[in-house]
Amino acid sequence: MACSVTYDELAAYASGECEAGRGAEIARHLAVCEACRGRMHAIAAADRALAAPPRWEPSAGAVLAASRAIARATAPPAPIEPGIMTLEEVGRHLRLNPEQLDEIVETLPAFEIAGQVRVRRQKLYEWIDQRERMFRGASMGARERDPAALDTP
Numbered sequence: 001m002a003c004s005v006t007y008d009e010l011a012a013y014a015s016g017e018c019e020a021g022r023g024a025e026i027a028r029h030l031a032v033c034e035a036c037r038g039r040m041h042a043i044a045a046a047d048r049a050l051a052a053p054p055r056w057e058p059s060a061g062a063v064l065a066a067s068r069a070i071a072r073a074t075a076p077p078a079p080i081e082p083g084i085m086t087l088e089e090v091g092r093h094l095r096l097n098p099e100q101l102d103e104i105v106e107t108l109p110a111f112e113i114a115g116q117v118r119v120r121r122q123k124l125y126e127w128i129d130q131r132e133r134m135f136r137g138a139s140m141g142a143r144e145r146d147p148a149a150l151d152t153p
Contacts, residue, residue: 003029003033003035003036004029005026005029005033005036007039007043009022009026010026010036010039010040010043011043013026013027013040014040014043014044014047015047081121082121083120083121083122084118084119084120084121085118085119085120085121085124086116086117086118086119087101087105087110087117087118087119090108090119090124093124105117107127108124108127109123109124109126109127
């Protein structure tokens with residue numbers, strides 16, 4: 001015997017979403033059709049199982065890996081530090097105002113290109129290292145002559 005009740009109708013009946021008239025017909029059919037009763041119970045069991053899925057807790061390693069992947073994907077690109085700097089960039093890097101930069105521009109390891117003064121970043125760092133050594137040497141000599149000379153109030 002072929003059943004006139006479709007899977008969608010059984011699903012609607014099991015979830016309580018069937019129209020009242022059709023719901024009454026399906027109820028009468030379920031009373032006499034063992035196959036549809038079995039299908040309807042399977043649908044209802046699946047609905048209950050899906051209504052309360054088991055809670056899954058990811059491992060600490062999985063959370064860490066996901067966090068790192070998100071951080072990498074959303075991080076802004078690292079700024080590119082050019083190997084060649086303008087005088088303005090040198091001034092900002094050394095935290096000097098234009099007047100202070102003008103006072104030392106002749107001592108910088110600079111070069112001219114297309115009428116513009118430029119400084120290689122690496123040469124600037126070497127220049128800074130040299131000035132640090134000179135400063136340390138001068139301050140050590142001053143301390144040897146008068147240790148209180150470098151003390152600040």
